[in-house]
Amino acid sequence: MRFSPLVEQLMDAFRVLPGVGPKTAQRMAMHLLERERPGGQRLAAVIQQAIEEVGYCQRCRTLTEADICVLCESSRRDDSLLCVVESPADQLAIEEAGGFHGRYFVLHGHLSPLDGIGPDAIGLDLLESLIAEGNIREVVLATNPTVEGEATAHFIAAQLSHYGVSFSRLAYGVPMGGELEYVDGGTLSRAFNGRQPFASD
Amino acid sequence: MRFSPLVEQLMDAFRVLPGVGPKTAQRMAMHLLERERPGGQRLAAVIQQAIEEVGYCQRCRTLTEADICVLCESSRRDDSLLCVVESPADQLAIEEAGGFHGRYFVLHGHLSPLDGIGPDAIGLDLLESLIAEGNIREVVLATNPTVEGEATAHFIAAQLSHYGVSFSRLAYGVPMGGELEYVDGGTLSRAFNGRQPFASD
The missing domain is CATH 3.40.1360.10 (Dna Topoisomerase Vi A Subunit; Chain: A, domain 2)
Structure with missing residues (x-):
């Protein structure tokens, strides 16, 4: 089934977002049109404004709409x-x-x-x-x-x-909370080479 | 960490979409600002236009920007x-x-x-x-x-x-491809009551 051109365009436009495939894009378009028009309008306005105004901090190059970001200030x-x-x-x-x-x-x-x-x-x-x-x-x-x-x-x-x-x-090694069985070989051999003395008191 | 107000607003605005939590919203905001500004601009414009123009088909009430939808036509x-x-x-x-x-x-x-x-x-x-x-x-x-x-x-x-x-x-019954073990009791008893003669030729 084809929806009307504008609804199809909306479904299509959502696919620009990371991790959004055709099904999710459909669901997002339907959700906005059926239940969240005010939220959708706000989203459109904020995307527009952010894309126009957000640039790089002049000191650290992080994203900010100011000349100097909060963290550098x-x-x-x-x-x-x-x-x-x-x-x-x-x-x-x-x-x-x-x-x-x-x-x-x-x-x-x-x-x-x-x-x-x-x-x-x-x-x-x-x-x-x-x-x-x-x-x-x-x-x-x-x-x-x-x-x-x-x-x-x-x-x-x-x-x-x-x-x-x-x-x-940053140190290389096995990630916390993981199981060795699932750690890749490269990481494991880096972790072996970088092994640390262990205080057993 | 707080990003600048506008970046934070953008992250927040994405949460209006279904299934989008704080982490995903963050990722979407970063993705648009870092890699997809033209796509983001298009997304904003299409959301805006769709919310303004898409209404209900005058015959079947489905979503369409036309008076009568493609399917009714x-x-x-x-x-x-x-x-x-x-x-x-x-x-x-x-x-x-x-x-x-x-x-x-x-x-x-x-x-x-x-x-x-x-x-x-x-x-x-x-x-x-x-x-x-x-x-x-x-x-x-x-x-x-x-x-x-x-x-x-x-x-x-x-x-x-x-x-x-x-x-x-629509007929009630067990869904295709599922396993009976995981079908809920209500569905199972409807499926029993609605059982069909089985031709074994």
């Missing part, structure tokens, strides 16, 4: 620690885990010369100027544990080594 | 069969199952006197005028197999019985 963060992440979503995950109280820098991707994503695209100039300010003592290179993330971390550390800051990388 | 459907459903989603499910080639009528809900949903709200007048045209031979009352759906079906059949059309209801 905050005086309660540790200026000597900088955590470099690939995406605002990674930044969010680290914040939600808690424990890190430094500043962030968002690359918006990783180096990928074949796709034309070079040092400029990941904001290396801006990162360098932050480090050049002289307050940062340690840079945690929290790019993804993938080949591209590794390569990006290595590149950044090499490029900015002359500023005398120390670079670190 | 079609000359290839059987005018003697009318299937009454609670929602456009139900109509879609029946169409996708195939096999039914009659017309539809959409109630947009079921009778619920406590919520103020009476015969007017489910379009009983319009349904009556369709039947009064005299082409319809059988009305399939495909409201949901719930207490409210049953009650609505009974009410419609009682109200429109004097037009001499025959009313039918």
Whole structure:
């Protein structure tokens, strides 16, 4: 069955969202039209406004509609620690885990010369100027544990080594709460190589 | 962590969609802002337009931006069969199952006197005028197999019985492909009571 063109277009448009297939898109379109027109109108307006107004923080490149983001404005963060992440979503995950109280820098991707994503695209100039300010003592290179993330971390550390800051990388190992049986071989061998002394008192 | 107000609003606005919790809403907001701004803009525009323009078909009450929907306009459907459903989603499910080639009528809900949903709200007048045209031979009352759906079906059949059309209801029984072990007792006893002769040739 074909619905009317506009209803079909609506179902189709929802598929731009991550994890939304044809069935879910249908359900979303029906739900908005049948039960949530005010909420749908609000959603449309906010998407529109956010796409127009949200850009990058001029200091850390996270998503914000202001010039400088809330986190960079905050005086309660540790200026000597900088955590470099690939995406605002990674930044969010680290914040939600808690424990890190430094500043962030968002690359918006990783180096990928074949796709034309070079040092400029990941904001290396801006990162360098932050480090050049002289307050940062340690840079945690929290790019993804993938080949591209590794390569990006290595590149950044090499490029900015002359500023005398120390670079670190998140620990590799088995994830908490998992079962060894289901951990992949690469992770398991990294965890073996990085094994820690165990105090049995 | 709090993102900037507009990004937070965007995450929040997505929660109006069915099955979207805080985590999924976050992922949707990030995805649109990081990777899909043109698609997001299209989504916003289509939601806006659909909410403004999509109303009910003047014949069958399904969702459409036209006065009369595609299905009512079609000359290839059987005018003697009318299937009454609670929602456009139900109509879609029946169409996708195939096999039914009659017309539809959409109630947009079921009778619920406590919520103020009476015969007017489910379009009983319009349904009556369709039947009064005299082409319809059988009305399939495909409201949901719930207490409210049953009650609505009974009410419609009682109200429109004097037009001499025959009313039918979808068969109850065990769903295809399931295992008896997991079928609920109510369904199982309906299936027993409605058991059919079995030709073993």
